[in-house]
Amino acid sequence: MFSEEARKTAGQCRHYAMCKIDYLGTGLCSSGMENHYVSHFPQGRMDIYHALTRSQVPITQVLVEIADSCDLCGICDRQCHFVTGMRPLKVMKALKEHVREWQALGNQPLQVETDPGLEGLREVVGQKWATNDPAILVTYANDPFPLAEMRMPRYVALPGTREEVAALVRCAKALNLPYVVRGNGGSVFGFVFSDGLVMDMHRMKGIKIDAENWLALVEPGVTSFELQQEAVKHGLRANTAEPAATVCGNIVCTGLFSTWSNVYGVNADTFVDMEFVDSRGDFFRLNEPAAPNAFCFEHKLTPAPGICTLANVRLHPVTEDEEGLIVPFADFKEAADFARELGKRRIGLAVGVLGGHYLSTFMSPSADLADKVRSGLTEAFGMRYAVFIIGDRFARDAVMSIRETVIDEELFKMLMLGLPSLGDSEWLELVSDMDTDQPPYEILLRREMRPVLDAVLQPSPETASRAVDEDLRDFYIKLYSRPEMSEMVWLNMFRIISARMSRRKHMFAFLIYVPLDRVGIIEQICSELGRIADKHKIDNDFGFLTPLDLGKRGILEYDYYIDHQDPLEKEKISAALVEFEPYLDNLSATTKGVKWLKYIFSQGCARKEAFLYT
């Protein structure tokens, strides 16, 4: 018997691998850390349970061991709830119960036979780190991208060293086995699938800091979160991607970009050198004169230069007076122009234009509260857009000399810890009925108004935790008692709240390099992507816009939201694809400064100049 509730939750796993990094200080799933395969982490168990409900995998001996190895510690519930609002513990319990009941009926688990191919792989990585067990394979066979079909690999292997990676390539070549590489075991955009071998780099987590050269030497299993943690220990910072995404994997794939790209750049700006294993199993470094030219850009889909086994990632200095600022705007053009102005004048480090949706979702510990807050911020406060800035005290002074109304760290903390009160409908009604020429935020966010806001919001960890299920409140109170959990600099460096964007549905993100000096083009792109989505009844919204290269260019994210388990939603996105793909292809080919990230895939080592100014 399967639990319907558990089945539904299992099917909704976003595969963001947030259960594979200790981003809340809860510790990690012990079985996952011991066994490294995705299947042994909560994400994998969700997939296994979902596959069992669809009779896609048999109950094997390994599956029984996976179910048994979960000690129901509940870490996954807290981690997953923080970003997705889901409670996977019930799936972990349901999996154990199902296996136990199945065995109680006298059934015997399947012993999966080995084969010569597997033996070859095991000779390279050792007995434990290569498998053909369907219970493990199935956790590498799906992702939430709505147009991706399930694709079971024949083998999964977890190399532990660069030499093992090279040997696996040679072995696969000898076996005529296609292969793909997954940095952190996961895939979210339907790209990293193979009928042959999946290499999961989770065991290769070496990081060495070369402080004299401002570098981190990073192995392919290192996530953005882990690199940032290490950099911070040395008083430094890296430009990183989503926290659970691997650094090398991201560089090779799309190049790293974030709000920090305003000053740290993108793509080749992020690293000094990289080591690859080519398709013959040989090593090369990008800085070698004879190496393939990965710094160039071609306007087409191209294969990656190889498997990255080491990246020399640039690190950046940090000053003690850095703080976050949010400057509210009622109008997109004004916000985009302001962000560009900051880029042009070299004010601030991280800069980004955010919509009300992003801001409210990032800040809110629950989806329902995010909806209320979004309506409150955009409709009642009139704060439809915000320019987010991290800067030192000089940047702060400059920003405040340009704009009177600014949310600083103190006010942000007040808003974040008082968010459930901000979403209170009576207060929002009063604010939205304020009939003034200026948007109400201009008055409400003034420094003099803070005592009143403090009384209205009653900010505290206890207030913030009102937004979550009662049994999680103690945990959230402790969590929000930690200063960094409501501090803009930390949150933006470690990006632990960005995955909340997919809390309602899986996010299908359009990332497009754009000319920031021509905001009309950016508005037109948003408008057209919005029109296509609306036509097909797909939820959609502006994501963010970050200035690049002194405000000359920017990177725009526009998002579609899809329930990846709903076949109707799949049809919608298929129908929309016929419209948005040629639109963006044509725009990328004909408009200077516009490049759809689709063409950057696998060209993440390219110099930004090679695609931003061609």
Added chain:
Amino acid sequence: MNPIHQQTFLITGASGFLGSHIALRLLAGGHRVFMLVRSGKKESAFSRVRRLLDWFGVREDQLSGLEVLTGDLEQQGLGLEGRDAQLLAGGVDEVIHCASDTSFSVRKRERVERTNVRGLEHLLDVVQKNPCRAFHLMSTAYVAGRRCGLCPEDFVQAEGFHNVYEETKFRAEQIAARRCAQAGIILFVHRPSIVYGDAVTGKSLNFKALYYPIRMLHFFQRLYTKDILENDGSRARVMNVHLDPDGILHLPLRIASSDSCGLNLIPVDHFIRAFMAIRQESPEGGVFHIVNPRSTTIRQLAEYTQRFFQLGGICITHPEEFEKHPRNALELLFEDHIRFYGPYMQDARTFEHSKTSAILASQNIICPDFSYEIFETCMSYALAVDWGRFLHREQGRS
């Protein structure tokens, strides 16, 4: 009513404060009423009207003349389709145009213009195709804009406006006058001042205008009382808010105003009586100021508020005196509101009303003074329905 005298009316803004009261009065008089109502995101126009009628406590047998037309003034042809369009094509005797956006702010200009100007034009386009006998335009006494002194009970020349609402209402009057004259339709321009709830029952559908600043005070009263009684009162202390032993909450709030002027307030029941009398007694149409001969000063209003809500500390300060001291956060909040309502709170305008007064006198209709008793009645109702929130919740359930 004798069926021979039964007439057909089209009312826009029929689910709003004034429109709904007029509709009910006409239905009670045995007339046929087409209520033009938008459908909501999750609710049909009919369902919205049904909730409204429940609120009024209307019996089914009073509704024989009612037709709900699902439409939208913002669309050409009022967005009418099928049977609704056919019904209107059959013609009406009088059109009562109550739909209005009462926002003042420039940032809402597009929305206000869409309703108050373009909406009227769409309506007049339809009327031109299906001419009616009379057109009633709900305007405002404040269409006189920045004019000082006596505002004539007639079409006026503009001398600038305090806000986008006044401006669009002025433009609407001009458009209606021109197009009704062209089409040979009798035009009534009704110019009420600030309308509040029913003076006898206190019932109201609208809790803005007069109610908004009082509601804001009530909100802060509860907030700080709770802070003092249930927490450590530190947030109240920061604002110099304290609770006196007799239960009066001291809210330090200065309001800049003078006693030489005040708010012109009329209750909705008076407005309806006046409207019906004007319609009946003035067959040639015209411009009518439906105003209170006596204004209410802000000081009076503050006294009523303090007495009813058990508040202290609110003091009316002469504007020059007010500027001498820095504003606290509550004052900043109120000042921003007052900046917009200032022209009405410190109104030096007076309104000629001889034409309307003569009609009202002939029917013994007198506008009541805004006494403490009326204030008490209205605020008691406002609290009972939680400033309309409870009302909407209850309506939502039914």
